[in-house]
Amino acid sequence: MSDILDLSAYEIRKKIIDREILIKDVLDLLFERIKENDNNSFITLCEDEAYKKAEELQKRLEDDPDGKKGKLFGIAVAIKDNICTKGIKTTAASKILYNFVPEYNATVIDLIEKEDGIIIGKTNMDEFAMGSTSETSYYGAVKNPLNNEYVSGGSSGGSASAVAGHECFMALGSDTGGSIRQPAGFCGVVGIKPTYSSVSRYGLIAYGSSLDQIGPIAGNVTDAVNLLEVISAYDPKDSTSKNGVDREYSKYLTDDIKDLKIGVPKEYLSDSVDADVRENIKNAIEVFKKLGCEVKECGLALTDYVVPAYYTIASAEASSNLERFDGVKYGLRADDYEGLHDMYKKTRKEGFGTEVKRRIMLGSFVLSSGYYDAYYLKALRVRNLIKQEFDKLFKEFDVILSPVSPETTPKIGESLSDPIKMYLSDVYTVSANLTGMPGISIPCGIDRNNMPVGMQLFADHFREDNIIKAAYAFEKAGKGM
Amino acid sequence: MKKIDDETLDYVEILAKLDLSEDERIKAKDDMEKMLAFIEKMNELDTKDVVPLSHVTDINNVFREDEEVSSFEAETILSNAPKNENNMYEVPCTILSE
Numbered sequence: 001m002s003d004i005l006d007l008s009a010y011e012i013r014k015k016i017i018d019r020e021i022l023i024k025d026v027l028d029l030l031f032e033r034i035k036e037n038d039n040n041s042f043i044t045l046c047e048d049e050a051y052k053k054a055e056e057l058q059k060r061l062e063d064d065p066d067g068k069k070g071k072l073f074g075i076a077v078a079i080k081d082n083i084c085t086k087g088i089k090t091t092a093a094s095k096i097l098y099n100f101v102p103e104y105n106a107t108v109i110d111l112i113e114k115e116d117g118i119i120i121g122k123t124n125m126d127e128f129a130m131g132s133t134s135e136t137s138y139y140g141a142v143k144n145p146l147n148n149e150y151v152s153g154g155s156s157g158g159s160a161s162a163v164a165g166h167e168c169f170m171a172l173g174s175d176t177g178g179s180i181r182q183p184a185g186f187c188g189v190v191g192i193k194p195t196y197s198s199v200s201r202y203g204l205i206a207y208g209s210s211l212d213q214i215g216p217i218a219g220n221v222t223d224a225v226n227l228l229e230v231i232s233a234y235d236p237k238d239s240t241s242k243n244g245v246d247r248e249y250s251k252y253l254t255d256d257i258k259d260l261k262i263g264v265p266k267e268y269l270s271d272s273v274d275a276d277v278r279e280n281i282k283n284a285i286e287v288f289k290k291l292g293c294e295v296k297e298c299g300l301a302l303t304d305y306v307v308p309a310y311y312t313i314a315s316a317e318a319s320s321n322l323e324r325f326d327g328v329k330y331g332l333r334a335d336d337y338e339g340l341h342d343m344y345k346k347t348r349k350e351g352f353g354t355e356v357k358r359r360i361m362l363g364s365f366v367l368s369s370g371y372y373d374a375y376y377l378k379a380l381r382v383r384n385l386i387k388q389e390f391d392k393l394f395k396e397f398d399v400i401l402s403p404v405s406p407e408t409t410p411k412i413g414e415s416l417s418d419p420i421k422m423y424l425s426d427v428y429t430v431s432a433n434l435t436g437m438p439g440i441s442i443p444c445g446i447d448r449n450n451m452p453v454g455m456q457l458f459a460d461h462f463r464e465d466n467i468i469k470a471a472y473a474f475e476k477a478g479k480g481m
Numbered sequence: 482m483k484k485i486d487d488e489t490l491d492y493v494e495i496l497a498k499l500d501l502s503e504d505e506r507i508k509a510k511d512d513m514e515k516m517l518a519f520i521e522k523m524n525e526l527d528t529k530d531v532v533p534l535s536h537v538t539d540i541n542n543v544f545r546e547d548e549e550v551s552s553f554e555a556e557t558i559l560s561n562a563p564k565n566e567n568n569m570y571e572v573p574c575t576i577l578s579e
Contacts (some may be wrong), residue, residue, distance in 0.1 A: 103557045165524075197538045210535055236545070242538060308520040319497060326498065328570050333563035340573045345500035357499060361509060362516050364496035375520065380533030382523050387534055419512070420519050436537030461538055 005029055009075045009169035009223040013355055016074035020060065023054040023118070024072040024472070025122035030120060032074050034167045039143040041152070041161040043081045044089050045121040053118045070116030071230055077112055078168040080159050081122040082129055083214065084203040092205045093125045093137035096351025099329040106203020107212050107238070108172060108231040115230045120168055123158030127353045128322065129179055129207045131155050132353020132422050133415045136355045141412055144187060150451060153183030158219045160187040170218040170227050174204055176211045177310055178404075178429025181441035182338045184217050185404030188443045190224040190471070191217045195462050196436035197242035199228075200235035208317040209311075211433040221442065221472045225249045228464075245462045252465040255473035258292035260466065263397035265300040268428060273406045280445030280453040281403050286403070287477050288470070298400075300394055300431075307423055309386065310430040312366055312379035314436050318356075319363025327352065358419065387435045394437075394460040399470050402428045408447040432458060439466045442475060483517045485510045 004012070004026060015021045027050055057074055060067060066286060079085060082092040084102035086109075091097045105113075112119065117296040126136040134142040134157025142157040144150040145165030152161040156173025160183035163171050173180040175193035184191025192215045199214045216227035225315060229250050234243040264285060269278055285295050327333035327347030334346035352360070366375035395398060405425050415422045437458050444455035455474075459466040485493075490510055494501060501509060555568050564571035 016564075029512060100561055103553060103560065141508050195538070198538070210537070212573050240536070240538070240540060242540065243543070302526075305523055305526060308522045311516070312520050312523075323498070327563060329558075331563070337573065341498075342500075342574050343573055344498045345494075348498055349500045352499075355499075357497075357505075358509070358512055358516075360497045360499065361493050362513060365493050365513065365517075366520075368492065368496055375517075376534050378528060379520070380535055381528035381531040382526055384534035385526065385528065387537065401520055407492035421518075434537075 005166040037165045039161050040140050041158040042121040043124050043139050050118050050120045072115040072117030076120045076168045077117045078123050078162045078171040080173050082205040093127045096325045100330050103402035107200035107235045126155035129155040130355050145318045153186030155179040157183045157475045160184050163189045173217050174214050176208045178426050180215045184410040184441045188452030190442045193439045195438045198232045200238040202237040206321040208314040214309040221475045253472050255476050257469050257473045260293045261397045262293050262295045263298035264401050267303040268402045276447035277403050284444040284455050306431050309379045309382040314358040316367050316376050319360045383434050390435045398466045400458040402456045404441050404456050409451040438464045440471045442471050485513045
């Protein structure tokens with residue numbers, strides 16, 4: 001019976017609709033699996049709400065077997081805990097929001113519910129999405145389901161761990177500098193960071209507003225793309241939401257990628273990249289060549305500048321966005337204080353973890369008068385140069401291929417002592433956020449520790465079609481490997 | 482390389498609304514100096530004629546009719562406040578009466 005959990009989301013949906021299995025029984029298996037795995041992938045489980053929704057959907061199915069069924073009918077979805085869910089605690093993995101229960105849903109949640117998806121819980125993550133290993137969570141580190149000694153990646157580590165551990169069929173993450181793609185890579189699943197402005201950020205607890213995008217994590221390309229299609233919509237509640245772009249992603253689930261032009265930046269396969277990662281990426285390149293793609297080396301001379309620019313901008317935006325957590329409107333308020341300012345300071349001292357404080361301080365500094373031009377504006381100018389460099393590449397190539405991370409999955413406890421080293425491991429993911437382009441992460445092999453190696457594919461703005469086709473074809477080719 | 486002295490750190494603490502212990506201050510100075518040295522790598526690039534880029538996709542103003550729409554009730558929003566009174570957020574006294 002637990003083989004059921006190995007099925008893809010689209011297979012489960014079919015079994016439910018064909019009444020081969022009851023939704024309630026699937027939920028029983030999932031909640032049992034979550035407890036058995038004990039990977040700390042969830043902060044909050046929504047058992048009561050999930051069973052209630054399952055009953056409602058099952059009744060609809062019995063009453064009217066031929067009635068309309070949503071694209072996610074009966075599918076259990078896990079939600080990263082920085083996405084607001086009405087009536088369900090949303091902590092962003094921080095102590096400062098330990099008791100925050102939103103009064104409204106993020107737009108993506110309404111869209112999932114409209115398509116009959118079932119929200120089964122809120123997943124663990126790095127505090128306020130700041131981290132690359134899901135170890136900065138106030139609620140403890142997330143374990144990698146493939147080997148518990150290793151991290152799940154971050155910041156959407158709980159979502160990736162839940163999908164890889166078969167604790168849900170699909171999940172939402174958020175990606176500010178690689179936070180969907182990198183944990184998906186470390187857990188051997190598929191993650192998509194959509195083009196900036198595709199998916200509404202309304203109800204996402206903001207980290208870096210000009211970089212943040214919500215996106216799907218799933219066990220295969222088809223499931224990830226189907227979930228993306230559900231959550232991607234124009235939303236007047238997000239002032240950066242884009243209207244009138246192609247959002248019918250599922251029609252690109254085809255393996256016809258003959259003549260697709262793929263560029264591989266030579267800087268991304270330099271000697272500083274782990275040998276196993278390089279080897280797996282080279283094998284992936286061969287697969288694409290066999291599929292009829294035109295693969296060529298290209299250059300990204302600004303690669304060494306992306307992480308410095310990214311951390312300057314992300315920290316600046318974070319320091320501004322996190323001002324709102326001050327003990328007045330929601331969450332924690334310190335017990336003892338003298339006056340308003342002391343209350344702010346004590347609340348934030350108590351409520352924020354080390355990594356969050358580090359970024360708030362750096363961000364406050366680079367935005368302060370006297371340093372604003374030298375650091376913050378400088379980073380925005382470098383951001384423009386980086387974007388121009390990618391724009392130029394997309395004139396020649398449909399897709400850029402890259403590793404997800406220059407390193408193999410680290411073990412728990414290895415990363416937090418040297419923050420700059422940890423930041424540098426984001427070198428291949430942050431460009432997509434600085435430039436706004438879409439990126440997909442898919443597994444492409446294993447390393448010497450039997451842990452998965454991830455590959456990324458990028459395309460120009462709103463050209464998800466190219467990376468979906470390429471990823472789908474690669475996945476299909478890999479099934480025969 | 483930018484050195485973070487006590488005065489600068491005091492200023493950052495005010496801006497960041499943080500209250501650091503002595504140990505945290507020592508660590509914060511070290512962290513910030515290392516981080517600033519790291520991001521100063523950007524100075525290798527000539528950006529004199531480059532426009533700062535803050536928004537990445539093409540967007541333009543979208544106008545709409547100025548219509549009234551319902552919003553949240555005050556008590557709904559206040560339900561998450563650590564303290565509230567008379568339908569308002571309650572904060573420590575900020576103005577002293579004569």
